[in-house]
Amino acid sequence: MEPPWFLRKAALKPIEETRMLKPVYFDTETTGLGSDAEIIQIGVVGADGTVLMDTLVQCQGEIPESATAVHGITKADLVGAPTWPEVHEQLMAHFDGALVKIYNASYDRRLLQQTAERYELEVPQLATQCIMRRYADLYFDGQWMSLVNACGYERIDVSDIKAHDAAGDCEMTRRLDAIMSADELRRQARAEYRDRLLAQKMALVPGDISGYPDFRQVSRPLGFKTLSQLRKRDLDNYEFAGRCCDTYGNPGYLFKPKDQ
Known part of the structure; x- marks a missing residue:
């Protein structure tokens, strides 16, 4: 019997193929930054802003006070929350056929991998895009900044969103991505107009x-x-x-x- 798709190794998709993938936005809150840190909250939001997944997740270790100071989640908040094996398949299903857009993708991908490995579960090779890196390269010569600051620079209204909440950060990332995409379309349109005008001039x-x-x-x-x-x-x-x-x-x- 063939194993489910999320347990099969997947080849990395060529860049041109990622344009055909549906975008989803992914974010986590965790117990820390190190190699023993675990995911304790998952957020997945669709391209239209629909919340596809928003759940706390039980962890095996403790939650340091320094982590709680950032996201406000304590061990007591996780009582009754599902364990990682109970959410793993559902999460992987949201990534199937998707371009997963993440603010600081290398961090969330690492935490996703190391949390799954605690339970001997596999994560397929995902098609991801780092919105943090894209924003830094596009506007700040490669210098990255926090998601909240990036939204502030672009004057994006996030007053209805709680920061350092997984689903909330997904929505902030989605709004920032929309601003960048619109800006890129305007730049492309201007470049195409300049090219057409130059061709008309050269025709003389x-x-x-x-x-x-x-x-x-x-x-x-x-x-x-x-x-x-x-x-x-x-x-x-x-x-x-x-x-x-x-x-x-x-x-x-x-x-x-x-x-x-």
């Missing part, structure tokens, strides 16, 4: 310009424009005039009004 340049004059920087006639100075509104009213160069000697093209 003849294939053979050997017979055209070479205007130096100091001899440009009044009203002539360089390639960079041409605007979209100019394309129907200007024509190629010749070669030119900038103040640094870089070669370029010059265009004149059609009535000159």
